[in-house]
Each structure stands twice: as structure tokens, then as C-alpha cells.
Amino acid sequence: MSTAGAIGPRTVTPSTAADRHTPRPTALRGAIHRMTYRRLALCLLTGLVTGVVSWGIVLGIPASASLTVGRVGTYPSPPATAARLALVTARANSPYTEDTEHSSSPEAGGSASLLAAQVQSASPSAGYGRLPEGAEATRPDGIIGRFVVGVLLAVVVALWIALVSIVVRVHLGLRSTSEGSQEASS
Amino acid sequence: MTDHTYHSASSVSEPRSTPGALVTLTESSAMPPYMQEAMRPVLETPRWWWPSVAVLSAIVIAGIGAWAVQVTDGLGVSGYSDKAFWAVYEADLVAFIGVSYGGAVVSAILRLTNATWRAPLTRIAEATALVTLPVGMLFIIPHLGSPWRIWELVWPPYWNLSSPILWDFFAVSTYLLATAVFFYLPLIPDAALARRWLGEHETSIRARVCRQLYTLIGGRWRGTPEQSKLLNGAIGLVAIMIIPMAVSVHSVLSFAFASSSRPGYLETIFPVYFVVAALYSGVALVVIALAACRRLWKLDAFIEPRHFVRLGFVMLAFGAAYLYLTFTEYLVDGYSGTVGNAAWVHQILVGRYWIPFWFYFVAAGVFPIAIMAIRATRTVAGVVTAAALVVVAMWVKRLVIVIPPATEPIVRSPLGSAGLLGGNWGTYHFTWEPVTITLAATAAIPLLLLIVFRFVPILPVAEMEELAMPEEGLR
Numbered sequence: 001m002s003t004a005g006a007i008g009p010r011t012v013t014p015s016t017a018a019d020r021h022t023p024r025p026t027a028l029r030g031a032i033h034r035m036t037y038r039r040l041a042l043c044l045l046t047g048l049v050t051g052v053v054s055w056g057i058v059l060g061i062p063a064s065a066s067l068t069v070g071r072v073g074t075y076p077s078p079p080a081t082a083a084r085l086a087l088v089t090a091r092a093n094s095p096y097t098e099d100t101e102h103s104s105s106p107e108a109g110g111s112a113s114l115l116a117a118q119v120q121s122a123s124p125s126a127g128y129g130r131l132p133e134g135a136e137a138t139r140p141d142g143i144i145g146r147f148v149v150g151v152l153l154a155v156v157v158a159l160w161i162a163l164v165s166i167v168v169r170v171h172l173g174l175r176s177t178s179e180g181s182q183e184a185s186s
Numbered sequence: 187m188t189d190h191t192y193h194s195a196s197s198v199s200e201p202r203s204t205p206g207a208l209v210t211l212t213e214s215s216a217m218p219p220y221m222q223e224a225m226r227p228v229l230e231t232p233r234w235w236w237p238s239v240a241v242l243s244a245i246v247i248a249g250i251g252a253w254a255v256q257v258t259d260g261l262g263v264s265g266y267s268d269k270a271f272w273a274v275y276e277a278d279l280v281a282f283i284g285v286s287y288g289g290a291v292v293s294a295i296l297r298l299t300n301a302t303w304r305a306p307l308t309r310i311a312e313a314t315a316l317v318t319l320p321v322g323m324l325f326i327i328p329h330l331g332s333p334w335r336i337w338e339l340v341w342p343p344y345w346n347l348s349s350p351i352l353w354d355f356f357a358v359s360t361y362l363l364a365t366a367v368f369f370y371l372p373l374i375p376d377a378a379l380a381r382r383w384l385g386e387h388e389t390s391i392r393a394r395v396c397r398q399l400y401t402l403i404g405g406r407w408r409g410t411p412e413q414s415k416l417l418n419g420a421i422g423l424v425a426i427m428i429i430p431m432a433v434s435v436h437s438v439l440s441f442a443f444a445s446s447s448r449p450g451y452l453e454t455i456f457p458v459y460f461v462v463a464a465l466y467s468g469v470a471l472v473v474i475a476l477a478a479c480r481r482l483w484k485l486d487a488f489i490e491p492r493h494f495v496r497l498g499f500v501m502l503a504f505g506a507a508y509l510y511l512t513f514t515e516y517l518v519d520g521y522s523g524t525v526g527n528a529a530w531v532h533q534i535l536v537g538r539y540w541i542p543f544w545f546y547f548v549a550a551g552v553f554p555i556a557i558m559a560i561r562a563t564r565t566v567a568g569v570v571t572a573a574a575l576v577v578v579a580m581w582v583k584r585l586v587i588v589i590p591p592a593t594e595p596i597v598r599s600p601l602g603s604a605g606l607l608g609g610n611w612g613t614y615h616f617t618w619e620p621v622t623i624t625l626a627a628t629a630a631i632p633l634l635l636l637i638v639f640r641f642v643p644i645l646p647v648a649e650m651e652e653l654a655m656p657e658e659g660l661r
Contacts, residue, residue, distance in 0.1 A: 149347050156356045159431070163360075163367050166420050170371065173416040174406035 220488065221383055224645035227483055228380070228396060234482070235636065242633035249626020252619040253328055261331045264620045269612025272592040274620040275329035277584035280439060280460070281467065282322030282627060283358060284584075285577065287432045288468015289315030289475075290365050292500065294425040303496065305650040306488040307476060309643070312369045314475045315468075317634035319362050321627050326355075328623055350441040357438040364428050370403070371421050375648035377404030396641055436464045443587070449526025450591025453519075459511045466504035466550075467580040473497050473573035475635065477566065479644060488645060491566050498569035501576065502558045509551045530590045538611070539590050542582045550579035589614050 256264055266273060289311035296304035327333045338344035339355045346352055381400035384393050407413060437457035444456040453459070473494060480489040516535070519527040534543045554572040557563045593612035 145348075152353075153347075153356075156360055159360050159427070160363060162427070163363050163424070166423060167367055167370070170374070170416060170420045171406070174374070174413055177410055177412045177416070178406040178408050 220645055220650060221379060221643075221647050223483075223485065223488065224376070224643035224647050225380060225383065227639040227644050228641065229393075232482070239633065239636055242629045242636070245629035246626045246633060249623045249629075252622035252626070256328060256619050256623075257333060263617060264328070265615045265617050266331075267612065269595075269610075270589065270593050270614035272588050273614045274585065274588075274616065274624065275325050276442075277581065277588045278624055278627065279322060279325035279329060280588070281581045281584045282318060282325060283439065284322075284436065284460070284464035284580070285467045285471040286315045286318035286322060286365070287436065287464040288470070288472045289313070289318070290368055290428055291432050291465060292469055292472055292497075294368070294428045297421065297425045298429075303493065305652075306485070306645055307472070307493060307497075308372065308649060309646045310475055310479050311472045312365070312372070313635060313638050313642070314472055314631075315365050316369045317638060318471070318631055319358070319365055321630050321634070323358055323362070325627065326351075328620075350438065350445050353438050354442060357435040361428075361431050361435045364424065364431050368421075368424050368428055371417060371424060372646055372649060373642065374404045374407050374417060375409065376643045376646060378407035378409070379404075379647055380643055381405070392640075399641060432464075433461050436460045448591050448596060449524070449594060450519075450530045450587075453515060455511060455515050455518075459508075459515065462504055462508045462511060463580060463583070466501065466508050467577055469497060469501045469504060470573035470576035470580070473501065473569060474577065477570045477573075478632070479635075479639075483639075483644060485645070488650070494566045494569040495564055498554075498558050498564065498572065501569075501573065502554055505550060505554045505576065512551075526594065526596060530594050533590050533594070533611070534586060539586055543586050546579045546583040546586065548579075549575040550583065 264274070293304070293308045293311045293315075296308070326339075327336060330336060339352065377400040381397055381404060384397050384400065437460065440456040440460035443451040444453055446452060476489055476493065476497075480486060516531055520531040520535075522528070533539050553575055557568045557572040593614060595610055595612070
């Protein structure tokens with residue numbers, strides 16, 4: 001039987017009933033046999049190195065202020081807890097309060113404070129409050145967070161390099177084999 | 187007209203001289219028998235093609251016009267307010283990007299498991315993924331409100347690395363590249379075949395354009411064993427990469443919700459929930475795309491009822507998993523009894539959002555299971571009907587995920603709802619702008635598919651050639 005048209009790892013097509021029971025390599029196994037993992041590892045390693053180096057450069061530039069504490073990692077402070085909001089609301093609506101900051105009179109700016117509190121608590125990111133020291137490190141601006149973000153960026157860069165290198169590799173391979181076959185035929 | 191029987195080309199054409207070759211292009215070799223079928227959308231212009239393109243283009247243009255109105259007048263015209271800050275565009279973003287996963291992941295899984303019945307499906311599935319993903323990505327723009335700030339997503343000095351939206355951008359753009367590569371690589375041998383065939387038979391201007399395209403893609407393809415080995419290794423590699431990539435992309439998309447502290451969004455189950463939802467609706471879209479292509483280009487001989495039934499079972503598995511995750515989410519949130527969670531669960535199950543939720547439950551939960559469970563309804567029509575309902579119902583389910591928590595008042599006043607900080611639920615009303623934009627995105631998918639298949643063989647001829655012999659052996 002002709003084996004023309006075989007794709008993937010199968011290079012021999014079973015022709016008898018006995019052969020049909022012979023386990024054939026799957027595409028996944030074939031990919032492994034064809035050292036694609038080595039190629040993948042090489043691509044990913046290249047991307048990781050490039051990503052880590054790029055990340056180091058970004059971290060080394062003082063202009064990368066987006067990673068400094070204060071811009072990225074500001075948390076609502078003080079914590080917008082329900083109890084505090086209830087207190088603020090009650091005081092703001094009380095005609096007896098003497099607290100000008102939270103007074104309900106418009107000229108004292110009480111409504112503005114209330115609205116600010118409402119907006120703060122209605123924010124999807126509200127409610128974090130002040131985190132413990134250890135937990136701060138895991139935020140994107142903490143030391144662990146920076147490392148994790150760096151690794152993730154490196155993975156993204158690695159994937160881009162891997163995908164582009166696969167296409168380039170295929171085209172270079174096609175060109176060389178095509179020229180080789182032309183030379184052989186001539 | 188070629189023979190519609192799905193059988194190996196090698197049984198009707200001259201035997202190939204090179205063992206292991208995908209398709210050996212020699213001067214004496216005849217074209218595979220299904221090449222003409224695969225090239226029909228490229229070579230022929232059916233009467234319905236131009237009217238379809240005109241209608242779909244008009245809808246897309248109307249959507250662009252609606253978006254221009256929104257840019258001019260602000261997000262308020264689309265029903266957004268401070269009490270409904272996320273609504274239809276976020277749901278559209280999740281739903282459209284979600285449906286793009288089905289094609290690529292299904293194709294990758296079928297390739298890696300070496301499922302021989304996959305052959306006629308892969309090109310359509312991969313094309314569906316390729317055209318749906320950019321359409322979904324575009325929803326970032328109307329969702330953003332200020333489109334002139336979109337460049338801040340791609341310009342590093344403006345990156346906010348603590349924002350899930352930025353990671354969404356990284357993840358989705360990487361996945362788009364992977365999808366494009368996954369569509370491109372299997373096209374190489376088909377482009378070589380199509381170029382040769384066009385060279386012999388077609389002289390029109392479009393044929394010349396196609397020939398240039400095919401030369402660019404498959405000009406170096408000779409079908410030697412070395413080339414087959416190289417290409418198959420690359421396809422296998424991308425198939426391996428694309429599955430975890432698809433899982434991670436929709437997980438990251440869910441972080442935009444799950445990393446907030448708002449009740450209803452702060453759910454640890456969301457990454458898995460979103461991935462399963464994406465696969466569920468994605469497989470359903472593949473079923474619809476297959477049915478449409480089969481009908482429009484008369485591919486009944488290749489896309490058979492068994493393909494629909496098998497995809498129906500895949501859809502059923504994802505649907506059951508999604509139903510279970512929905513039950514788990516609502517049970518845990520409702521049973522915990524915390525004020526914020528209990529409120530939105532109540533609103534979804536029996537409150538103001540009960541209609542969309544129970545529509546999802548019936549259309550995407552119960553109905554597909556019933557269709558696949560009953561042998562009499564396990565037909566092409568039954569599976570396609572179920573798939574159409576699943577796509578619509580899963581979009582509605584995304585609305586149920588996005589809108590109730592966004593409209594829930596998380597500030598509760600001791601003075602009751604009459605106070606300044608009262609607990610009134612926000613309301614989201616659909617207006618014509620988001621409806622038109624959503625319809626335009628929906629129309630863009632078949633429009634792009636019609637255009638893609640004007641230039642690309644709709645059937646993966648080389649792959650069908652390869653898989654025809656094992657299929658015949660099984661029959």
C-alpha cells in the first residue's frame with residue numbers, strides 16, 4: 001500500500017489486520033520523537049533570557065517610575081469598612097454634629113467628603129486597607145510581586161519569540177530542502 | 187464535478203513516489219479528488235455571495251456609526267452610569283473572545299489525539315478562531331470609552347502592571363499570534379496544491395492574486411519527507427502550545443473580575459469557570475460554522491452527520507461541566523449568607539435578573555443535554571439548534587455575570603434606601619448603540635469567514651489526503 005500522503009509521525013501505514021493492532025505513534029509522541037521539545041526548550045530559553053534581560057534593563061532605568069510604590073500600589077486609606085461608613089453617614093446626616101469635616105452643610109464640604117467616601121467604597125478595588133508587611137511583598141510593587149511580574153513578562157516574550165521562530169524555522173527548512181531537491185533532480 | 191465520496195486520492199491518482207510525503211508534487215501527479223470541492227469558494231462566486239457580503243458589511247458599518255455616536259456623546263448613551271459601570275461591552279468582550287477558543291482548542295486536541303475524523307473540520311474551526319478573536323479584542327475600544335487612550339496599552343511607559351486589563355492585552359495578543367500561526371502552518375501544503383491547480387485552470391485577476399498568495403505561503407513546498415517532517419513537527423509543537431495558552435488567556439480575562447473586591451466578582455472559581463464557558467460556547471460556534479459552510483458550499487460529502495454528533499458530545503461535556511460550576515458558585519455564595527453575595531444571588535435566581543438566568547439554564551443547560559440524550563434528536567438539525575441556543579444563552583450568561591454585581595449597591599446606609607448612600611440597585615438599560623455594535627461584531631464573523639474562504643481552500647486537502655486511508659480502513 002502506498003504511504004503517500006502520510007502526515008505527522010506516521011511514515012508507515014499498516015496494511016494488514018495484524019498491523020492495525022500495532023500501536024502507532026501519536027502526533028504528540030511523534031512531536032517528542034522529532035525533538036520538538038528540544039526546539040521548544042531552546043525557543044523558550046531564548047525568550048526567557050531575553051525577557052529577563054529586558055526586564056533588568058527596565059528595572060534599571062530610573063524612568064520606570066510606574067513600578068515605584070505610590071503610583072501602582074496605593075490602597076484606599078483609611079479602610080472603607082461598613083462600620084466606618086455607617087459612622088460617617090450618621091454623623092453627616094446629624095444636625096447636631098460639630099465636626100466641620102463631616103458636616104452635611106454644603107459650605108463645610110461635608111457632601112464632598114461623603115461622596116468621596118462613597119466613590120472610594122464603591123470602587124472595585126476598595127476594601128484592601130493596609131496590608132501586613134509580608135503581604136505587601138506579594139503585591140505587584142512588592143519585591144515578590146516584581147519578581148513574579150518579571151517572570152510573567154519574560155514568559156510572554158518567550159512565547160512570542162517561540163511562535164515567530166517556529167514560522168521562521170519552517171520557512172528556512174522548506175527553502176533548504178526545496179533547493180536540495182531541485183539540485184538532486186537537476 | 188468531482189466524486190463526492192470521501193476516499194483517498196492515492197486510490198484514484200497515480201501512486202506517489204516518495205514514501206512519507208504529505209503530497210508529492212510531480213508533473214504527473216493528479217490533483218486530489220476533493221481539491222475542486224475545497225477550491226469551490228475560491229473559484230466560484232455563488233449568487234448569494236455578494237448580497238450576503240453587502241448586508242453583513244452594512245451591519246458592520248452601522249456598528250461603526252453607533253460607536254462614533256458613543257464617542258461623541260459619551261458612554262452614557264450606551265446605558266452606562268456610576269451605578270452600572272460595567273455592562274454589555276465587557277460581556278461582549280468575554281463572550282466573543284471566548285467563542286474563539288473552541289476552534290483552535292478543538293482542532294489542537296483532535297490533532298494531538300490523532301482523531302482521524304477531524305480532517306474536514308480543522309480548516310473551518312481554525313478560521314473561525316482566527317476571525318473571532320480580533321473581533322472580540324475590538325470590544326476593548328468601546329468598553330474603554332476613550333479610544334484615543336488605547337495606545338497606552340501598548341506603550342511601555344504607560345503600562346500599569348498591576349492592572350488585569352494590561353495582562354488581558356498581553357495574553358490575548360499572544361494567543362492571536364498563536365492562532366494565526368496555527369492557521370498558517372497547515373495551509374502551506376494546501377497553498378502549494380492550490381497554486382499548481384490555479385496555474386493550470388484559472389487566468390482571472392483574482393486567480394492571479396490568489397496565485398501570488400499561494401506562492402508566498404507554499405511556494406517552497408515540494409512534499410518531500412524532510413519537509414513533511416519539518417512541518418508536522420512545527421504543527422505538533424504549536425498544537426501543544428496553544429492549549430495551555432488558551433486556558434491561561436481566559437483565566438487572565440477572568441482576573442479582571444476576580445481580582446476586585448466586589449461581591450459577585452471576587453470569585454476564586456472564575457478562572458476555571460471562564461475557561462469552561464469559553465470552550466463550551468466555542469465548540470458551539472464551530473458547530474454553527476460547520477453547518478453553515480456545509481450548507482452554503484454543499485460539503486455534505488465531507489462534513490457528515492457523525493461530525494456533528496461527535497462535536498455535540500464534546501459540547502455536552504463542556505455544558506455539563508459549566509452547569510456544575512454554576513451550581514457550585516451560586517450554592518457557595520448563597521449559602522454563606524454574607525450580605526453582598528446573598529443579595530446578588532437572590533437577584534439572579536428570583537429577583538430582577540431571573541429571566542436571563544433561567545433562560546441560560548434552559549437554553550444552555552437543560553436543552554443541549556436533552557438533545558444529546560435522546561437518540562431521535564441526536565441529528566444534524568438537533569445539534570445545530572442546540573449549538574445556536576448555546577451561543578446566544580452563553581452571551582446572556584455573560585451579561586448575568588457582569589451586570590448584577592456591577593449594579594449592586596455595596597454601600598449600605600443605616601438610614602435605608604432613602605439616604606444619600608442608600609442601597610438602591612443600579613439599572614442598566616440597553617440602548618440602540620450597544621445593540622448595534624454587538625450586532626455589527628456578530629455580523630463581522632461570517633463576513634470575515636466569507637472573505638477568508640474566497641482566498642483559502644475551505645478543506646484541508648493535504649490533511650484529508652493523509653487521513654483518508656485510515657478512515658477507509660476503519661469502514
